[in-house]
Amino acid sequence: MKTTRHPRTTGYAVFLAPGLLLSLLFLVVPLVMTFYYSLTQWQGIGDPTWIGLDNYTRLFSDADFWASFRNIAFVIIGIAVVPTLLGLFLAALLFDYVGKKHGDGLVSVFRSGLYLPQVIPVAVTGLMWGWILAPEGAVNSVLETIGLSSLTENWLGDPDLALWIVLGVLVWMQLGYPLVLFMSGLQRIDPELYEAASLDGASWWQRFTRITVPILRPEVYVVLVTTTIAGLKVFAQIFVLTGGGPGNATLVPAYFAYQNFFERADVGYGSAISSTITLLVLIIAGTMLARQAREDG
Amino acid sequence: MTTDITTPAPTSPRPHPPAHPGHAAPQRKHRDRRTTGSRRSPGSYAVVAAVTLFVLAFLAPFLVILLNSFKTSADYRANGSLSWPTEWNWSIVSEVWERVDFTQKLVNSVQISLGVVLIAVVLALFNAYAIGIGRVRWRTAFLVFFLGVNVLPQEGLVYPIYYIFKEMGLYDGKLGYTILVGITYSAFGTYLLSSVFASFPRELIEAASLDGAGRWTILWRIILPMSWPTLSVMCVFFFVWSWNEFLYPLVLLVSNDNHTVPLGLSVMQGQYTSDPTSMSAAALLGVIPMVVFFLIFQRSLTRGLTAGAVK
Numbered sequence: 001m002k003t004t005r006h007p008r009t010t011g012y013a014v015f016l017a018p019g020l021l022l023s024l025l026f027l028v029v030p031l032v033m034t035f036y037y038s039l040t041q042w043q044g045i046g047d048p049t050w051i052g053l054d055n056y057t058r059l060f061s062d063a064d065f066w067a068s069f070r071n072i073a074f075v076i077i078g079i080a081v082v083p084t085l086l087g088l089f090l091a092a093l094l095f096d097y098v099g100k101k102h103g104d105g106l107v108s109v110f111r112s113g114l115y116l117p118q119v120i121p122v123a124v125t126g127l128m129w130g131w132i133l134a135p136e137g138a139v140n141s142v143l144e145t146i147g148l149s150s151l152t153e154n155w156l157g158d159p160d161l162a163l164w165i166v167l168g169v170l171v172w173m174q175l176g177y178p179l180v181l182f183m184s185g186l187q188r189i190d191p192e193l194y195e196a197a198s199l200d201g202a203s204w205w206q207r208f209t210r211i212t213v214p215i216l217r218p219e220v221y222v223v224l225v226t227t228t229i230a231g232l233k234v235f236a237q238i239f240v241l242t243g244g245g246p247g248n249a250t251l252v253p254a255y256f257a258y259q260n261f262f263e264r265a266d267v268g269y270g271s272a273i274s275s276t277i278t279l280l281v282l283i284i285a286g287t288m289l290a291r292q293a294r295e296d297g
Numbered sequence: 298m299t300t301d302i303t304t305p306a307p308t309s310p311r312p313h314p315p316a317h318p319g320h321a322a323p324q325r326k327h328r329d330r331r332t333t334g335s336r337r338s339p340g341s342y343a344v345v346a347a348v349t350l351f352v353l354a355f356l357a358p359f360l361v362i363l364l365n366s367f368k369t370s371a372d373y374r375a376n377g378s379l380s381w382p383t384e385w386n387w388s389i390v391s392e393v394w395e396r397v398d399f400t401q402k403l404v405n406s407v408q409i410s411l412g413v414v415l416i417a418v419v420l421a422l423f424n425a426y427a428i429g430i431g432r433v434r435w436r437t438a439f440l441v442f443f444l445g446v447n448v449l450p451q452e453g454l455v456y457p458i459y460y461i462f463k464e465m466g467l468y469d470g471k472l473g474y475t476i477l478v479g480i481t482y483s484a485f486g487t488y489l490l491s492s493v494f495a496s497f498p499r500e501l502i503e504a505a506s507l508d509g510a511g512r513w514t515i516l517w518r519i520i521l522p523m524s525w526p527t528l529s530v531m532c533v534f535f536f537v538w539s540w541n542e543f544l545y546p547l548v549l550l551v552s553n554d555n556h557t558v559p560l561g562l563s564v565m566q567g568q569y570t571s572d573p574t575s576m577s578a579a580a581l582l583g584v585i586p587m588v589v590f591f592l593i594f595q596r597s598l599t600r601g602l603t604a605g606a607v608k
Contacts, residue, residue, distance in 0.1 A: 011512055012431025016439065019424040019483055026458070026480045027446045033457035044460070098348060101341040112595060113352045116359075119591045119598065121541040123559035124583030127566060128362055131576040138361050138378035138577075145377035172355070180599050233450045236543035240563050254452040254544070261456045262548065270456065278453035285448040289441070 031278065037271035044267045055272035065273065067248040068256045074163055075234050075252060078170035080227035084220060086171070087178030090114070092212045095186045096194065097204060111183060115176030122173065126240030129169045130156065156242050159249040166241060166250050173237070178223045185219040186212065225288045229281050253277050359584065366390055366578040373574050393565070393578045401554060402561040403586065406540055409475050409557060413539040414532050416479025421486025421531070422524075426516055428487070429494025430502065440491055447484040451544045459548050474549045478542060482535050493527050494520070533597040540587065558583055 038055055040048035059065045099107040117125055132138040133155040140152040156162050189211065197207050213220075235254040238244055244251035244259070253273055260270030361378060366389060368382045376383070393399070424443065428436045458477065459468070467473025497520070505515050521528075546560045556564070562583045566576070591598065 012427040012433050014427075015423040015431065015512075015516075016427035016433060019420040019480075019487065020439070020442075022420065022476075022480045023443070023446055023484060026477055027449060027454060027484070030454040030457035030461070031449060033460075034453050037456065044456075093344070093348065097341070098345055101337050102345055106345070110348060110352050111599070112591075113356055115599065116356065116588070116591060119537055119541075119587045120584055121543070121559035121587065123541075123543045123563045124580060124587075127563055127576065127583060128358055128580035130566065131580055132358055132361060134573075134576070136573045138365065141373070141378040145379065172358075175355075184599075229448055233452070235452065236559075239543070239547075240566065254450065257452045258455075258544070261459075267456055274450065274453040274456075277450050281448055281450055282445065285445070289444060 034271045034278070035275050037268055038275040040268045042267045043265045044261075048268065051268070055269050056276075058269065059272055059276070064248050064251060064256060065253075068251045068253045068273075071163060071248075071250055071252050072232060072234075074167050075170060076228055076231040078167035079174050079231040079234065080224050082167075082171045083174040083227070084178050084223050086175060087182050087223070088213060088216065088220070089208075090175075091179050091182035091186060091216075092208050095183050096207070096212065107183075111176075111180060114179055117173045118176040122236040123240050125173055126169075126237050129172075130241050133165060157246055159246045162242055162246060162249045166237070169241065170234075170237065174227065177227070178219075181219050181223060182216055185216050189215055225284065229284055232277055232281055232284075362577045362580045362584070365574050366581040368574050370572055370574060389572075389574050390578045390581065393575050393582060397561050397565055397579070397582075398553070399558075399561070399582055402556055402558045405471065405550075405555060406558045406586075409471055409478070410536045410539040412471075412475035413479045413482060414535045416476060417482035417486055417535050418528060418531060420480065420483035421490050422516075422521070422528070424483065424487040425490030425494050426520060429491040430497060430515075430520065431512075436491075440488065443484040443487045446481075447488060455544060455548050458545075462549060468549065469551050469555060471550070471555055474545065477549075478539055478545060482538065486531055486535070489531065490524065490527065493524060497523070530597045530600065533594045537587070537590065537598070540590075558586065 037048060039050060039052060041051050041054075042048035094107045094110055098110070130137075134140075135152075135154045135157070139155065143149060143152045153161065155165050193211055194207055197211060202210070233254055234252050235258065238250055238252050238255045239258075242250040244255050254277065257270045257273040257277070260266040260273065264270075364380075364382065365373060365378055367385045367387065368376075369384075369386055369389070372380075372383050372386075424439075427433050428439055433439070462468040462473050465473070501519060502515055505519055510518070540557070541559060542557070543559055543563075546557050550556060550560065553561070562579045565579050
């Protein structure tokens with residue numbers, strides 16, 4: 001029947017079948033299983049015991065869970081907000097000022113340098129920073145050499161400092177992404193617009209706020225949404241740098257879930273944590289998609 | 298929103314995107330220079346110097362581990378982390394290399410990443426062919442589906458996958474892991490390629506169809522060659538992503554012989570506290586392969602980023 005009704009399109013369904021089936025099997029089935037586990041008590045062996053929403057009520061009164069959410073707010077500042085602001089400024093500076101006066105060659109060298117951390121495995125950059133900030137690491141060694149040994153710290157071991165340090169490392173890792181995206185967005189700008197603005201006496205800062213930033217709005221939006229989602233998923237950086245510690249000072253939900261899955265064999269509870277994150281991510285992504293669909297008409 | 302997706306990366310090996318106004322209109326650039334005050338001045342040199350300093354400071358961590366990976370512990374303790382090594386000592390790097398069996402880790406990472414790229418690209422190509430060219434029914438729904446699975450956090454899937462893999466005998470094996478990551482990336486590839494294919498000249502396909510070309514022939518002879526610029530960028534990105542994966546390998550590739558580069562090096566942490574420079578050497582070993590890769594594929598990486606991320 002179908003072949004006679006849709007002769008043009010049916011032949012193509014064959015191409016979609018394997019990809020769709022595999023995605024269902026490897027991605028959707030586990031997703032549904034996690035949601036199911038989140039409603040049970042289970043140690044990973046034997047049969048899960050149905051306990052309804054108990055894991056979720058437990059989450060709400062769990063200080064570690066709230067700490068992980070407070071920390072995720074910091075992570076999002078470090079991974080989304082600061083790199084976006086810094087990236088906007090640097091992109092405009094490089095494109096509009098340095099590039100015009102000193103050539104594109106110099107600009108692309110700068111851009112590559114700032115983008116480099118983006119291609120190094122996060123676990124490796126985490127290892128690198130972990131070594132630099134270790135008690136016997138590079139930073140303390142420098143401080144001692146220049147006679148400021150009173151300023152040496154266990155940078156990642158101090159509960160008041162660790163989160164700020166992690167935030168700084170995240171900014172360092174992330175800066176290249178908005179920078180490259182913004183610099184390519186800037187190529188859309190008609191150079192005559194800048195020219196006219198400068199002839200009218202607009203300063204560099206005025207051109208930045210009145211022309212550059214408004215034109216880059218789509219890119220800013222994309223960067224903020226995608227990096228916020230990435231922020232919710234942050235795991236390797238924390239695993240390698242601090243292990244969530246000291247205490248729960250740098251605990252993030254993904255790592256908290258991992259601990260429950262694989263260190264405490266509390267699979268049901270871990271599933272409740274990761275289901276919460278998954279829902280949040282889907283809501284953010286869905287909002288972005290709906291907004292895009294509206295804009296595209 | 299504007300998008301680069303519909304305009305595949307140019308194939309010409311020119312160092313800069315042709316869209317750049319400076320390259321497109323050299324004559325106007327010359328005029329710019331006179332009319333808009335684009336001359337170099339002491340102030341502009343100061344800005345360049347400041348940016349140079351910033352970039353150098355930004356890259357300093359790499360230089361620091363490069364310096365310290367070749368120092369003996371005694372040298373490090375005596376002269377600190379910023380001094381030039383009294384003697385370039387390769388033994389620390391080579392000792393770490395042997396201890397983590399770095400050759401094996403490199404082989405694993407290359408094998409896995411190539412497998413992931415192959416699986417992801419083939420699946421994405423098929424999916425997008427059906428959605429973008431074939432315009433199958435419910436194609437929008439399928440696209441939304443692939444977009445949705447693309448954003449799913451791995452921590453939301455990892456436990457059931459760990460459990461299923463154990464049941465199926467795929468646990469702690471490179472095959473199952475490679476398939477899993479390949480499928481994960483294919484969702485993104487499907488989304489990207491579908492929008493490229495949607496703007497594909499239909500006359501070409503119809504003409505080929507009239508000439509008696511079947512769907513396989515069209516895919517193989519027309520679509521594949523024409524979408525190669527996008528596909529090659531995708532390959533580069535999937536390779537980097539796969540190389541850098543952490544949570545899945547941590548859970549699914551537990552034995553030493555199956556470790557990838559980042560995993561193999563990260564488990565070394567904490568084992569070398571007595572030797573302050575061997576962690577630096579480990580970090581250096583992890584950094585080098587991707588720096589080399591970056592230098593080779595820099596253009597694809599920076600251009601592909603805009604193609605993939607916008608929208």
